[in-house]
Amino acid sequence: MTTVLVLNGPNLGRLGTRQPEVYGSTTHAELADHLVETGRGLGLEVQVRQTESEAEMIGWLHEAADQGWPVVINAGAWTHYSYAIADAAVLVPLYVEVHISNIHAREGFRQHSVLSAGASGVIVGCGLGGYDLALAHVAATA
Numbered sequence: 361m362t363t364v365l366v367l368n369g370p371n372l373g374r375l376g377t378r379q380p381e382v383y384g385s386t387t388h389a390e391l392a393d394h395l396v397e398t399g400r401g402l403g404l405e406v407q408v409r410q411t412e413s414e415a416e417m418i419g420w421l422h423e424a425a426d427q428g429w430p431v432v433i434n435a436g437a438w439t440h441y442s443y444a445i446a447d448a449a450v451l452v453p454l455y456v457e458v459h460i461s462n463i464h465a466r467e468g469f470r471q472h473s474v475l476s477a478g479a480s481g482v483i484v485g486c487g488l489g490g491y492d493l494a495l496a497h498v499a500a501t502a
Contacts, residue, residue, distance in 0.1 A: 369436030421448035
C-alpha cells in the first residue's frame with residue numbers, strides 16, 4: 361500500500377469547535393479516523409497529522425520527500441504566506457492542497473496561496489469531503 365500523509369496546520373486541531381458554521385462539527389479525531397478508513401478502501405495507508413508548529417510541518421514534508429510519499433495538505437493560515445512550507449512542499453513527489461472553506465470567497469488575505477503553484481491539485485470549498493477527493497486523486501495518480 362502507498363503511504364500518504366494528510367497534514368493539517370494551525371487551528372485545524374480545533375475542528376468541531378472552531379467556527380462550526382464554516383468548518384462543521386466534525387472533530388479532527390473523527391476526520392482522521394474517517395480518512396484512514398477511506399484511504400484503506402482506496403489502497404492507501406493514510407497517516408493524519410496536525411501541528412501548530414511550522415518547523416514540525418516542514419519536517420513532515422521533508423520526511424514525505426525522503427520516503428517518496430504523496431501528501432494531502434491543509435496548511436491553514438500558512439497557506440497564505442509561508443514560503444518555507446511552500447519550498448518544502450515542492451520537494452514532495454505529489455501533493456494536493458485542500459481547504460475546507462472556499463478561500464476565494466473569504467477575506468482578501470485568504471484568497472492567495474503560496475502552495476498552489478506546485479500542487480498536483482487544489483480543492484477548495486468542498487467541506488471535509490475535499491480530503492476524500494484529494495485521497496481519490498492520490499490513489500489514481502500515485
